[in-house]
Amino acid sequence: MFAYTFAVISVHFLYRYFAICKHHWLSLFFKPRFICLTICSVLLYGSSYILLIAIFMWPNEETRLVLDLDFIQKYNETTKNIPFFIGTYGPESDRSGLISMGSAAIILLISLIFDAILAKNIHYSIKNLNLSDNVKKIHRNLLITLIIQTTIPSILTFFPCLIIWFYPFLNLDFSYYSNSIFVPMVNCYPFIDPIVITLALNDYRMVVFKCFKRPTQIHSYNTSTFFTTVLT
Numbered sequence: 001m002f003a004y005t006f007a008v009i010s011v012h013f014l015y016r017y018f019a020i021c022k023h024h025w026l027s028l029f030f031k032p033r034f035i036c037l038t039i040c041s042v043l044l045y046g047s048s049y050i051l052l053i054a055i056f057m058w059p060n061e062e063t064r065l066v067l068d069l070d071f072i073q074k075y076n077e078t079t080k081n082i083p084f085f086i087g088t089y090g091p092e093s094d095r096s097g098l099i100s101m102g103s104a105a106i107i108l109l110i111s112l113i114f115d116a117i118l119a120k121n122i123h124y125s126i127k128n129l130n131l132s133d134n135v136k137k138i139h140r141n142l143l144i145t146l147i148i149q150t151t152i153p154s155i156l157t158f159f160p161c162l163i164i165w166f167y168p169f170l171n172l173d174f175s176y177y178s179n180s181i182f183v184p185m186v187n188c189y190p191f192i193d194p195i196v197i198t199l200a201l202n203d204y205r206m207v208v209f210k211c212f213k214r215p216t217q218i219h220s221y222n223t224s225t226f227f228t229t230v231l232t
Contacts (some may be wrong), residue, residue, distance in 0.1 A: 003049035003104075006111040007019045007042040012146055013118040020139060040108035047207050050219040108158055115150050119143065127204050144178050146199045151197055156189040 018026045028034045059067070063086060064079045071079050126139050160182035198204045 003044065003107060003111075005157075006108055006150075007045040009146070009150050010111050010114055011038055012149070013115045016122055016143060016146060017118045020122050020129070043113070045107070050106055052100050054105045057086055059084065081141065087147070105162060105165070111149070112154065121145060141201060145197060148196055148200050149193070152193050153189055156185045156192065160185050170176035
């Protein structure tokens with residue numbers, strides 16, 4: 001599902017790019033044809049990632065038999081009814097693991113490079129906009145929010161997966177870090193993402209802080225008594 005996340009974020013970047021740099025094209029985003037094209041592009045991008053993993057990393061019977069030895073010993077269960085993907089490495093194995101992992105990494109990197117190029121153009125265009133400082137600040141905050149939305153899944157999902165995928169080539173044992181750090185990082189993404197986005201936007205942040213702010217006590221006065229006292 002990583003690819004779908006990055007694809008949707010790229011659509012957000014494209015919308016911001018049209019709104020800032022090519023505002024005369026912004027109406028395209030609301031036309032049915034462009035909406036269908038966007039949906040199909042996201043589905044195609046995400047499906048290509050899933051198909052690569054499914055084609056090259058679906059375990060065969062030989063792989064399951066090898067894994068069954070450890071699974072039966074540790075979990076008292078075979079892998080026969082367990083769906084999973086696995087990459088094979090080594091001189092005696094085929095290159096399916098390397099092909100699938102490398103292709104998946106390239107697909108995600110393409111999305112990140114695309115977002116970086118759009119973010120750079122948006123950043124320089126905001127400086128040259130003939131708008132008030134407040135409007136520029138709003139656009140700048142929205143751009144920062146998009147960058148944060150891209151950075152969080154990159155740090156919590158993409159880069160940990162890269163380490164897990166490719167550390168066998170270095171003959172290093174990262175099994176402890178994979179189970180104790182990298183896997184929890186991937187699982188924390190859905191929880192951390194909305195919190196960071198809420199705190200990044202000033203309006204949302206103020207609303208959240210108001211919920212925890214101690215209410216101010218307002219003292220009421222009897223106006224008639226007050227004026228009577230003053231006049232006398």
